[in-house]
Amino acid sequence: MNMDTETTLRIALQKKGRLHDDSMGLMKESGIKFNIGNGRLVAQSTGFPVEALFLRDDDIPQTVFDGVADMGVVGENEYLEKGYELDIVKRLGFSKCRLSLAIPKSEHYTGVGWFDGKKVATSYPKILKKFFDEKKIKADIHEIAGSVEIAPGIGLADAIFDIVSSGSTLVANSLKEVAVVMKSEALLVVNKNLEADKKEILNQMLFRFDAVQASSSNKYVLLNAPNDKVKEIVSILPGMKSPTVLPLAEEGWSSIHSVIQEDQFWDVIDQLKANGAQGILIIPIEKMIL
C-alpha cells in the first residue's frame, strides 16, 4: 500500500528578505510550523498538510503559475511585473510599500512630461512601460537588478522607478519622489487550476489566516461605567454581536466588555472617556473566529 497518498499543499515563500519574516510569522500564528535550518529549501510542516519551498521572490509567480507550487506569498509589485495570471485569494497587509518615480532633488519637476526623452533606471520595467505608454511618455527604460537609487548619482540614468516606504533611501541619495505609480502589499496567490482536495486544505488555511488577521486588527476593551451612562457607551461600542454588560459589586456601576477595531481605537477611546467610562483596559486578542 502506498502511504504517501495524503494530499499536501505546496506553498512558495521567500527564502530571505522583507517578505520572509512576516510570511513565516503568519504561518506560525496559524499553527503551521516548518522544520527549517541547514539551508534547506524544502520543508515539511508539523501539524498541517503543507510543504514550503523557499525561493527568491522573483521566482514565486512563475513557480505557482507552472504548478510546481500550489500557492505563494509575493509582493503585488513582483506579481504585476511578472504578469502570470494567478488567483489572489488574500491581501495579507504586510510588506506595504509603493512603486514611485524619483528624480534628483535639484531638478525642477514639471509633471509627468518631465520624463520624455529621459533615461529611467528600474527593476520593474514592465510596470513602468505600461505607465509611460498610458501617459504617452517616450522614455528610455534601463533595467537593473538592484541598488537602483544610486543610478542618477553615478551618471547611469536621469531618474529612477523603485520601491519606496519611509523615503529615507531616496533622501540618502539626494532624490525626490515625484509620482506614485502603484501601491503594494504582500498577496497570497494560488494556481488557477487547483484540484478539489487541495482547495479544501487551502480553505482550512484561509480560515486560520482570517482568524489571525482579525485578532491583530482588533482589541478587547473592558471598562466600568455608572449605570445611567451604559446606554450611551453601548451605542459607541459595537462588539462582535453586542457588548457584554455585567453588574459590578459596587451598587449603580457596570462593567462593559467589547471588541474595537485597531483603526477606530483612539476615536472610540476619546468618546468613551467623554461619556463617563472609567478604568478602561485594552487587551490584545490571541485569535478571533468571526
Ligand SMILES: Nc1ncnc2c1ncn2[C@@H]1O[C@H](COP(=O)(O)OP(=O)(O)OP(=O)(O)O)[C@@H](O)[C@H]1O
Ligand atoms: N522598504 C520596504 N518596505 C516595505 N516593503 C518592502 C520594502 N522593500 C521591499 N518591500 C516588499 O518586499 C518585497 C521583497 O523585498 P526584498 O527587498 O526582500 O526583495 P529582494 O531583494 O528582491 O529579495 P529576493 O532575494 O527574494 O529576490 C518587495 O518586492 C516588496 O513587495
Ligand SMILES: O=P(O)(O)OC[C@H]1O[C@H](OP(=O)(O)OP(=O)(O)O)[C@H](O)[C@@H]1O
Ligand atoms: O523608502 P525606504 O524605507 O528607504 O525603503 C525603500 C528601500 O527598501 C528596499 O530596499 P531594502 O532596504 O530591502 O534593501 P535591498 O536593496 O537590499 O533590497 C527598496 O529596494 C528600497 O531601496
Ligand SMILES: [Mg+2]
Ligand atoms: Mg527579488
